[in-house]
Amino acid sequence: MVLFPVKTLRNVLALLTFSALLTSGVSALSFSTIAGLTVSAARAEAQTPKIGKSGLPLPRYVSLAKPKVNLRKGPGLRYPIEWVYRRDRLPVEIIAEFDTWRQIRDWEGTVGWVHRNMLRGRRTVMIKDGTQVLRAGPEDNAQPLLQAEAGVIGRLVDCEGAWCRVEIAGTSGWLRSRDFFGAATSEDVN
Structure with missing residues (x-):
């Protein structure tokens, strides 16, 4: 199985769709109309605030709830620890959610996963x-x-x-x- 980044996958799908439309006799003008609608829909989706599985908006800022918090490579205990934060109340940005895990970004741009119990809604x-x-x-x-x-x-x-x-x-x-x-x-x- 070949995996492509989302951006590349979208380009591949657009190319395949364009090829299929041309071979089926659809004009380039019709395709540009279809492509324009796709781009408009993508822009509208980007402007709509995302809501995570928790029912809260993404992204959002929170703070670390404990003086020691493990930042993991993935959402689960089986993933290796990449970094250990040793500072209570440190602000972080939640950028994604998976089950009870939150993907966070810190002030330096470092991204990883922490369990939701290690975070609190208090803003710092x-x-x-x-x-x-x-x-x-x-x-x-x-x-x-x-x-x-x-x-x-x-x-x-x-x-x-x-x-x-x-x-x-x-x-x-x-x-x-x-x-x-x-x-x-x-x-x-x-």
């Missing part, structure tokens, strides 16, 4: 690069409250446009979503 953020200033309001010129270095974890409260309210070390303030990992730009957290 992690400062990505350099030192970021937590501000009193959602503006670049708002009063600075504290400085947070790369790797600092805080609790995500809510977002308004490109700014999110975050609590770090008991202080609540605002950061731009581009300055941390744990929320999509302009995401509705509530």
